[in-house]
Amino acid sequence: MKIKRKESSAIINALNAGVVPRIGLHHILVGRDQEVQSFLKDLKEVEEGSSKVKFWIGNYGSGKSFMLHLMRNVALEKNFVVADMDFSPEKRLSSSGKRAVATYTELMNNLSIKTKQDNALVTILDKWINQIIMKTSQKYGFSPTELDNLENQKIIKNTIMETLNQLSDVGGFDFGVVISKYFDGYINNDDFKTKSALKWLRGEYATKTEAREDLGVRKIIDSDNYYDMLKNFSDFVIQIGYSGLMLNFDEAVNLFKITHTQSRERNYEKILTIFNDCLQGKSSHLHINFAGTKEFLEDERRGLYSYNALKTRLQTNPFENKESRDFSQPVIKLAPLDHNEIFVLLQKLLQIFNSHHKSNIDLTQEEIKNFMEDIYNRPGANELLTPRDVIRDFLHALNIIRQNPEYNRNTIFSKVAQDQDEDEVEDNDDNIEDRFTVEEF
Template identity: 40%
Template sequence: MSVVRAIALERKFVTLHADLSPDRRLHATGGQAKNLYSELMKNMSTRNKPDGNALTSVVEKFITQVQKEAESNDYSVEKVIHKRLTAISEMVGGYDFAKVIEIYWKASEEDNEHLKACAIKWLRAEYSTKTDARNDLGVRTIISDAFFYDALKIMSLFVRQAGYSGLLVNLDEMVNLYKLSNTQARKSNYEQILRILNDCLQGNAEYIGFLLGGTPEFLLDPYKGLYSYEALQTRLAENNFAKQADVIDYSSPALHLACLSPEELYILLKNLRHIYASGDSTKYLVPDDSLTAFLIHCNQTIGEAYFKTPRNTIKAFLDMLTVIEQHPEISWQQLLESLKIEEEKNSDMEIEIENDDNLTDFRL
């Protein structure tokens, strides 16, 4: 996903990225979707600001372009802003979005840093109540759980108006949706994915793309994964012709990444050893024989899982290098004899989910 994101930045896309967690989901009523949106805005990146926090620079670029257009056509800046954001104003929640952008421009003209900060705070979905937003900015709405996806679509049109190619949204650790113990909450999140998928496939979402990363169980599990939702299963099903021909259909909405082979894991360990030695082969802490012996030991301990889910294998190898570096008198053979590696397992943690029906506790 990092590679795709880097390519997108080179092609003048704005990228957003975040990991899902129990506190960050696509659909919720307790602030989790709003938290995810805030995290995405915090991690907004451009080619000039690849490390995040690029929201302010994107807004500034839009204002700069508007000012240039106003000067060249002898229009007022306010008129050009209205013209450029007309399409956004007609979308759900778009009117207040456009108003906040206009407020940011006026604050820039007046050197009002507090008002500019309030505008950015609204755009980042950091207002918790409508009252605070109305007092600071005079707007009636805030970006809330229910507004999550619509706000992303608005942002995609806005970055386009700012001169970028579009918006790429990267969401990793989607397995956290699979882990939800509440069936209705899980279904609601899958319905949000279905809505996003339908918009992308049918051309209803302009200048926006989504890259979702999850485990095979998250996709294929017929009881709790995406395949448990029939509408998603039919849309994400593998291309049978590509499967029979043993090739990959790169236009498919779901791509299955192959696991590392034992040979690839061996190369990975060699590279890790090289990095650990700061690129100096004379400072290698262990010889090549130790890598082979280490992998054989892992295979005997946890079987094929040592290269199919290699996180624990890699961690154990780095831990071994750390001990040898700090205690040179200990040989790698001694450490290997006492090494214990556990197979990486999916967590079945229970996550408490609030009831999605806000009227459940209503009493007359």
């Protein structure tokens, strides 16, 4: 396997800790071909001007975060601007306090492009300003270096405002003014102006008075208008030359956990607004993903299904089954990886592990199967075991063997040792059903 050390390090370290790596995911992708192909089609449509909303639903450890990270990486390669965040008690979609605008701020701080994986807002703005300078100077016949001339600066600022006046959503004019102020600071090396503009764009101004004093604008980004600003930003990145804007929201179960009924319903109402905007053509070049558990979606008392307008929109295609899937619908339910797919994944991880550590642990297919038999035949495995658990245990085993050459690996990978364990389990519990066997391969 040809893999960069940076990627192998991210994969090994992240999976050892039970989290999803942010890079190199294509090296460990198994069992998601249909989901990936569907996503690529959606991404193409968004690039052409439509908007999409998807809900990735599955149990803990089923691969929701993996899919969000994978989509993030693919979108970056396709020249999208991507922002992601996790919902928490302090970050929501709707709130009477600062929790909603905190979500917006987190997204803006997490902006990524292909050449800048985090905190890319400054890079995006600088790139656009340089484009404007080059095009405007060519049009009006002055050198891009002749920006000490106030008249030339005025021409460029007029071009900026003419371009940004095309933003049609709420706050578009103020958005343009702030970008113009950023240009002033950028050209004149005025750190206060550039930092003030960035502070406004990130939703960090607490009062309108403060923003008016610093930037001369009458509005700030708050919990009521932040979604409109995200739509403005989506239009903005298209003008720069990017393919679109992708927003990924993980841990949506934290919205389900909101105890106050009205607060929870206001968050679901915001999801409905986003859903309607995207599917009715009120926004463009925008791809939004939510990842949550089955209860977040289907619980009739506190989940999305408790909000009838969402329930009617998000119910699964009644003709779908395990063999015939509909990936065009807004809800994609992630089936857990089967044993064959886990087996392939462990083989890939063994190659990555050996490549990264320059080791030569030569496990046979039979030994990997024995390892899986042992872990899947443990009491409660059918209900509680996730791919994350299997992967982490496998890497822990490899770590022990690599660091302790004298260690008897038969205690982990031997069929004999497992037969003894199984005898003990059968003595304790004769009612375990659906036991995992090698014949399943």
